Amino acid sequence: MPLVPIRERLKEKVEDHFGCEYELFVEFTGLMSWCKGASIGWHSDDNRDYLKQRDFAAVCYLNSYGMDFDGGLFHFQDGEPSTVAPLAGDVIIYTADNRNIHSVSEVSEGERITLTLWFSRDASHDEDAKLLASLSDCSLTSPTHSIASCLPVLASNNMYWFPPEEASRFQSGFDICSARLHVLGFDISTTDEECLSASDSACNFLTLLKESLYLACGGELLTCQFLNILHVLQVVQFYHWKGLQLEPAELKEPSINIIPLSESRRNKIRCLKALLLKDVQLAETLLGQTTGKSSQRSFDRRAFCAVVSEWEAYTFRLLKEMVMSLPCWRAHQSLFTAVNLD
Template identity: 55%
Template structure:
């Protein structure tokens, strides 16, 4: 695990639109490591065309070991925000999430505290984990007033700003590729501190799961939440779409002893909450997963692992 790059604290914020662009805040290795976590464990996002990995999700699905790379990054970001906005020892982290913005994702003009249930948010930090122009097109962050008026994402850079309407912003549509960010929101209200929630999930998973599962390092099943993305009067199940992109298909058992299987394309929401198997071409693998999400997480994990090893191999062999 690599240490994050050292960077001087930003000067204290002044002006009507307090924001900072911190260049090279995260090392390339840290960006890659966070990307690895997201590829292994990302689930349906909070908006169409967005996939997210939140820390409570990692803690609740037995992936507590994958929280480690976030620990120093969160602390450094909190320090940077506190010194930029002169509020030392005043902030709690309210939300930490890896978010990938797939083709078609965008967000219109808004401030980050613009809903009654978001009023506790005081500051935002967005860390860019990959590069505009190289990894995707579109996805520029724009601010309505003040300077800088836009940010072109570069891996390792961070933008921090107040969550109120002095920093109204939007993100242009991603037109190609996938834009990856680590986003944190900070609050002054300890009732919204994310850490006690994480500790509670971590203690629940360590109490509930057998040690044999704990040592496997394979993600455990997540709760069967919403995976349906409405699209043009119809929609699709994100689990089916992602497993299909990886070259697999879901199959469900049609008998008690799991010997006969059928493709799980009809009525996926119902079927994917039950035990499933993965198929590739005409083959169906023996392993029975707890549900569709579990099968997706494991296939994503191995897919990323294999592409990651190939990348490392080609770097080493150059």
């Protein structure tokens, strides 16, 4: 929901700047993380048959070169400016065709975060229509309850196409949600006893991430269930951001129990982690820079419980807004700022 007004503004700017006579459609919205080592060589954004619908791009920088990361400079092959050093809040817009060949140099330190949108003139590639169809699918019965039970949704893990020569690099990649949890000092454990054996070939470990999960920390298991790995990560990152700044008065009796990990669960967690992270050291090198130190802090159960309820309250507000906007969105077949709950 916080992205809806930003998408709207970016779309208007692109339409204005390029003097579009017809309304554009958002083809894809991506909240992107460029970890240490990430880069992209010279390319245009419509350089594959399946990307030809892309007419314009807008990249909004969410953090800054020289402060949050090093490297990660944007370059245009021709024309001015030839180099853009990302600064939080700045946006670059360009046509997606070969008039704007560009590249991003390797991120050498930290994590570079962007919000990237592509726009199309072709209504059949409208992202909003697709989002609305999936929201409508889960809201047919009781909207608030059923949308709550299917959000957050994990992105598809076959969004990217890798050329054959890069495929082996992709094979050595790790699950970024699990890796982020690892550097923050947390592990996941499945709630399904049948599926506890992650190495069991009948049980695809990647599908486990879409199902309900427990969280483990420092040899202990937290007895609350999360919807999927993205939900776990949202709460854990919120805890690291806010939890340790809470005043004693903000802490109540903890509602989540902690039990020691059994030897067998400990082994299963280890197994699953090996499958998801593959190379723990590589994951730590790539992500540790920004978050590693926080895993040294000890776990504060009361702060964690307070943060879990705060996060629930926050997501419930967003959910309410979404459910109230849904009839308007459906009528217009697009997402826009429809209601204001203040």
